[in-house]
Amino acid sequence: MAKELLKRSEVKEENTWKLSDMYETNEAWEADLKKIDELASELEQMEGTVTASAKNLLKVCDTMAKMDQKIELAYNYAERLSDQDTKDTTHQAMVQKIMMLYAGISSRLAFIDPEILETKEEVLEGYYKEENQLEFYRKWVEEIQRLKPHRLSADQEKLLALASEVCQNPEQTFSMFNNADIQFPEILDENGEKVRISHGRFVRLLESADRRVRKDTFEQYYKTYAQFINTVASIYSGQVKQQIFRARARKYNSTLEAAVDANNVSPKVYENLVKTVNANMDKMHRYVSLRKKCLGVDELHMYDIYTPMIPDAAKKISFEEAKETVLKALAPLGEDYVNKVKEGFENRWIDVYENEGKRSGAYSAGAYGTHPFVLLNYNESLDDMFTLAHEMGHAMHSYYSNEAQPYIYSQYKIFVAEVASTCNEVLLMEYLLKNTTDKKERAYLLNHYLDSFKGTVYRQTQFAEYEMLTNKMAEDGESLTAETLNQAYLDLNKKYYGPDMVSDDEIALEWARIPHFYYNFYVYQYATGFSSAVAIAHNILKNGAPAVEQYKKFLSGGCSMAPVELLKIAGVNLEEPTAIQDALNVFGDILTEMETLV
Template identity: 45%
Template sequence: MSQVKKRTETAPEHRWKLEDIFPSQEAWDKEYQDTKELLKKAEDFQGKLSSPDAVKACFELEDKISLHTERLYVYSNMKHHEDTAEPEYQALSEKSKKLSVEAGEALSFITPEILSLSDDELNKLIQAPELAFYKLTLEEMLRQKAHVLSKAEEALLAQVGNISSAPSTIFSLINNADMKFPKVKNEDGDEVELTHGSYITFLESKNRDVRRNAFKTMYETYSKQKNTLAATLSANVTKNLFYSRARKYPSALEMSLFGDNIDKAVYTNLIDTIHEALPLLQRYMTLRKKLLKVDELHMYDLFAPLVEEFDMKITYDEAKEIVTDALKPLGQDYLEVLKGSFNNGWIDIYENEGKRSGAYSWGAYGTHPYVLLNHKDNLNSMFTLAHEMGHAMHSYLSDTNQEYRYAQYTIFLAEVASTLNEALLMDYLLKKTTNPKEKMYLLTYYADQFRTTVFRQTMFAEFEMLIHARAEAGESLTPQDFSKIYYDLNVKYHGTEMAVDKDIEMEWARIPHFYNSFYVYKYATGFSAATSFSKQILDEGQPAVDRYLGFLQSGGSDFSLNILKKAGVDMSSPEPIRQAMDVFKGLIEQMEELTGK
């Protein structure tokens, strides 16, 4: 294996150009000092936010401080990510984090002070002509007002904050630090320690005994801690109930959705529509059983490779070319920016010593976005390039079409643009390939994304809804309750073709997302919205492309559901999820055809 290069040995054309944000350390230092000075001006507005002029000047200062702080923070952290062992940028990263905290504290009076106004006074501000640009901000404050408590109550809730993070902290310590797994045999018959990281590798083994042993060992270990882990998850549910009641929400679910202004129907509609589509998932299970040539399909067979690993060697230059071709349906303007990004220092391409792992898209308003990659010459890295460029193009088009305050899109929307690019790339590759082996490899890759991102995350979302509803009805949440609810869901989703192993009833105990409640549904809605967009773009052409580009340009200038709806994807209806299921059905049909069903 070739030696990983040092940062200094990386070719300049393979590195991002962070000097587009700050040309020098002196420029960073100057902006840091200027921002420190701006922070002092914030206190001039305290106690004065009742007139339109004062509110406007205060919002302008808030935007200025936020933008400077963001630029300093993004630059210092991206420099740190180039080589995490480099002490100079570790220190700079810490310095910018402290500044972000100071900025947050300096500006923290704004929302409570405006919310202390009467509804009548607040409505006058909303209607004031000089505050027309800030109308959305003020309307959002008014919407939140019903759930903001008195000063004394808010102070009390703030003090409870440390206690409320306890369930998540305790779970994390049990799960990551205290829990030790026994050794299991790998494919070579060697005893290897089972870890969170190696578990999925064991489940992807071609050797069924290896998969079975890892699976059983994992859940037997969790089962020994079931009482503690149930108490921890139950405490997290209780915390959610406490906050939802204290803040006068009808339920914990509605409290969680309120921030994004998402109606409860979006959540329940996702679950109901996926229930309709369960026969498709079960049909895929039947196909999986046939391809694996097993008498019974077990839970530990879900990640086993269905076809021989198809080695697709794709260099970075080839990946760029293929991704560009695959995204042609998005039109010339989109492609021009995309091609420019490849040549103008947006992307940090290869691994180097000390570089942060993984991939992301990031940046600061006023400068082009940036993408960090650790490119390997394979299919996965090509999909990662398409995915991250989806985020980057979303940020670029939002930033160039929106003022700073309304440029940032929500997490609810974030995964749509990235997943759409992957969907178009997959469609392109499937249409282009003439090799049945390659086609089968791509089909299973895509079908498993539907299984894990749509079906599995929706099942998680349903589990969360059921356990919270149970607690809200005053019923118990014992380890047995959690296990029964979870096991029954697995049976319901996977159907009679699957031998649903008893051990799976403990899986709830190892899902960290359950401590970030009612979050996972966004994976399923984002994937469905992206699949719906890609289907519309491929079927309709230009009108659908125009709507989609409008979505990318909208940033956070409206509520997420409204932005999607204007672009032709109404997540409050079953339609986008049904469109995604049509695509999934097409994949299964192609797989069945290739296997000669």
């Protein structure tokens, strides 16, 4: 009999997040939507007079901040409800309702930024002196002015805002397809029992010591995507086209430039990552050769990439054990940090296990004024324990920023979003390595460390290069069809994994399952964040309290400074290639130790 997933209603309450910490009832949420609309109407009355006086500008800033904070809360509540069971049509409708409201408000209030941009700097300087409270909003206004070359007239901004809901459609369509509609077949597990493949089970099945299970999982999983590959190619092509539309509308030279500029980052940081990783491909090929040797296979296939190189050392880790270990590993970050993580564990910040219709993967999300919420699909593996540490890193970054910053400066830029999460992972790994004397267990942990580099630096850079390549193809007028997208991905896969890997035909379809390709050049930040985190964690372990204080200043920074400048507080300068290269050197050192152990 197949091991089917629990329905959402069957999941124990203690294993679910407590969304009532945002709104007690859906009716309270509905009431906030009305307040949001009322605040938007107040702002609409200001059209043409936003900067007519210091008093007017202050009123606009205050009302915008109040309204945006409510929108963030309302959106998070609806999205979290929907993600816990994507088949629930009531929650789908709530997400659509808040998104439609937001799109409408964006259109109604599109005049605000242009009016601020049209105001001379000397006038604004006078207003700051006249209204002392306006000084609070100076950085917010300056951020609007930074993007002045890419701002349009009020009418054009309205038109772009009206298009925003349509532009979100590819991501929404892919999410519905990938989380709610696609159904995977059953295979026989190691014990000959039927088990249905799911997103949450996919990697766990590929970690199996039974190669037949890995092969069946891999082939059946991608066979399912192959049935819909033209549809997914059309969805992804729509995503790239809307990115091109927005970039050109805002007078950027490329979609890449438009995406990174939103975070005040130069395209050179992105291009430098791809270039540096490509220059270190020999290390990745060494890793593949080591994996082939450890597994003792004549041919290494893509379905062999997740199973541990050190077989027999894998063990199940219960969620309770994972929490306990993570708390011990994070001790170098100080008592207040550890206590706050513990509070999250004990007060239902986390939705723990997979259920039918639940969104795949893992994340941390939340709104100002509430604690963060963490989604997991915990499956009792070492990877899952690292995912717990990772997502709690995100959660703590949000917590520190929200505590230290006012709402308008609380949201850290995406560019630094993966630093805190990966720092937790590195600390967990160093703790586990320090506390084992068993040679086999050490080799198993080093295997995991290598896989973290492989998965976060090399794999995410492969994704980043694919995103850069396919956007460039479309910008140059080339059609993004299933055939061209498959071929581009297969060619990259061969380059990254090298001659000792058989790049199976199915792997050409992998791009079709990656939700991050709908996040507009997001994934490169995993690699830059990982490299930064390696440096920060090693600094903390080496220098103790002073390094921890620097790190907490970074965590507390929100968006009060440019992200690259915030990282410098924590001792990392990503304007130079050294951080990426140093991380890859660590990867090489671990490889060398692993080669001597096996």
